[in-house]
Amino acid sequence: xxxxxxxxxxxxxxxxxxxxxxxxxxxxxxxxxxxxxxxxxxxxxxxxxxxxxxxxxxxxxxxxxxxxxxxxxxxxxxxxxxxxxxxxxxxxxxxxxxxxxxxxxxxxxxxxxxxxxxxxxx
Numbered sequence: 408x409x410x411x412x413x414x415x416x417x418x419x420x421x422x423x424x425x426x427x428x429x430x431x432x433x434x435x436x437x438x439x440x441x442x443x444x445x446x447x448x449x450x451x452x453x454x455x456x457x458x459x460x461x462x463x464x465x466x467x468x469x470x471x472x473x474x475x476x477x478x479x480x481x482x483x484x485x486x487x488x489x490x491x492x493x494x495x496x497x498x499x500x501x502x503x504x505x506x507x508x509x510x511x512x513x514x515x516x517x518x519x520x521x522x523x524x525x526x527x528x529x
Contacts, residue, residue, distance in 0.1 A: 410423055415441075416438070420440050420441060420442055421438050421439070421440055421441075422438065422439055422440075422441045423436070423437075423438060424437035424438055424439045425437040451495075451496040451497070451498065452492075452496070453492065453496065454492075455485065455488040455489050455491070455492045456488065457492070458488050458491035458492040458495055458496070459488055459491070461491035461492075461494070461495045462484075462487050462488060462491050464491070464494075464495070465479065465487065465490055465491055465494065465510075466479070466480070468494075468507055468510075468511075469511070469514075472511050472514075472515070474515065475511055475514040475515050478514050478517070479514055482519055486519045486520055489520050489521075489522075490510055490520070490521075493506060493510065493521055494506050494507060494510060509521070
């Protein structure tokens, strides 16, 4: 019998469940029928370090807004990457454009991140 790393018996819906020793000679093996779970589509990463390369793209976006650009450049690298994640983690261009406008507005109000803005809004 060939069992994959995921515990499924090769080419079947049968999965290894448990193994119990009866005595020195016999071992009972438990199996159960489980349908293979389909793998989820990969969602965009929410780790800010993954968006480090997009920080320069944010600078380009803010090039038409000099006051906001200066404020953004004074932020710590963590806040800068957080804004990059906020903008570039979405899939749809329409949502990305909406978030760019929100970012400019929030930076113009002096908030360092979207989270701080939401906390003050409550």
